[in-house]
Amino acid sequence: MTQAPAPSPAAPVPEPAGGGAQAVARALSLLSLVGRGGSAGLGLTELAGAAGLTRPTVRRLLLALAAARMVEQDRRTRRYHLGPEAYLLGTFAAERHGILHHARESMLRLAHETGDTVLLTVPQGDHTLCLERIEGDFPIRTHALMRGDRKPAGVGAGALALLAALPVPEADALLQKAAPLIELLAPGLAPALADDLARARATGEALNPGRVVPGSWGLGVAILWRDGRPAGALSIAAIENRMGEARRTELAAALHREARLVESRLAALETQQKRNIA
Numbered sequence: 001m002t003q004a005p006a007p008s009p010a011a012p013v014p015e016p017a018g019g020g021a022q023a024v025a026r027a028l029s030l031l032s033l034v035g036r037g038g039s040a041g042l043g044l045t046e047l048a049g050a051a052g053l054t055r056p057t058v059r060r061l062l063l064a065l066a067a068a069r070m071v072e073q074d075r076r077t078r079r080y081h082l083g084p085e086a087y088l089l090g091t092f093a094a095e096r097h098g099i100l101h102h103a104r105e106s107m108l109r110l111a112h113e114t115g116d117t118v119l120l121t122v123p124q125g126d127h128t129l130c131l132e133r134i135e136g137d138f139p140i141r142t143h144a145l146m147r148g149d150r151k152p153a154g155v156g157a158g159a160l161a162l163l164a165a166l167p168v169p170e171a172d173a174l175l176q177k178a179a180p181l182i183e184l185l186a187p188g189l190a191p192a193l194a195d196d197l198a199r200a201r202a203t204g205e206a207l208n209p210g211r212v213v214p215g216s217w218g219l220g221v222a223i224l225w226r227d228g229r230p231a232g233a234l235s236i237a238a239i240e241n242r243m244g245e246a247r248r249t250e251l252a253a254a255l256h257r258e259a260r261l262v263e264s265r266l267a268a269l270e271t272q273q274k275r276n277i278a
Contacts, residue, residue, distance in 0.1 A: 041079030106258035121158030142216035152178035157218030158233035160206035165222035
């Protein structure tokens with residue numbers, strides 16, 4: 001069984017003033033951490049460390065979440081996983097918020113046409129999350145980004161495409177905020193990312209020329225909500241010799257085509273939601 005990566009800290013939750021609200025905020029943050037634990041689950045000590053809370057506090061919150069069937073503990077491993085109620089709520093939310101629901105067909109088509117790996121990345125504050133990875137049939141693949149991986153803003157073609165789709169001041173502020181994490185991941189990378197970001201803004205697609213993993217290249221295009229905000233990004237990852245300039249032009253055209261199709265599905269969804277409200 002593949003070992004799940006160490007849990008990344010959940011998105012910071014503002015500290016409420018009231019004790020009850022504080023407990024709710026902590027429980028929700030803990031639930032997010034359990035979800036990121038993947039199929040291997042997370043133990044009590046891991047969760048306490050990632051949440052920055054004591055073991056007794058985490059145990060008490062987990063008992064409350066388990067009573068609501070939001071988490072469950074494996075009796076054999078004693079590790080925690082999302083529970084059946086979390087799964088049920090996720091299925092309810094998928095149609096409204098699940099960009100993967102609307103992007104999967106495009107991802108499958110891109111993987112089939114190109115033979116390379118297709119990724120769907122979504123924004124998470126000063127990080128991005130690889131929501132899905134679909135592999136083509138070309139036998140040599142890059143594994144720089146896997147499903148469930150979280151990276152600092154701007155790291156990777158999809159993440160860079162998301163930044164390029166934001167207003168310049170907002171994107172620059174995110175890049176600056178993520179700079180210490182980027183430096184830990186790849187020392188000296190931040191200045192190169194600034195250049196890559198400027199290029200992505202000018203061309204409409206983001207290129208990662210093996211910045212983090214040498215030889216592992218990526219090309220990404222943002223998927224936009226109707227108001228112009230980035231909802232996610234489609235990207236294609238391949239080894240360097242499959243990312244020559246002529247082929248990049250073809251890949252970019254395919255990415256733009258599929259990104260526009262996903263955008264049309266999201267726009268139709270928003271229209272239907274407004275009708276339902278009216």
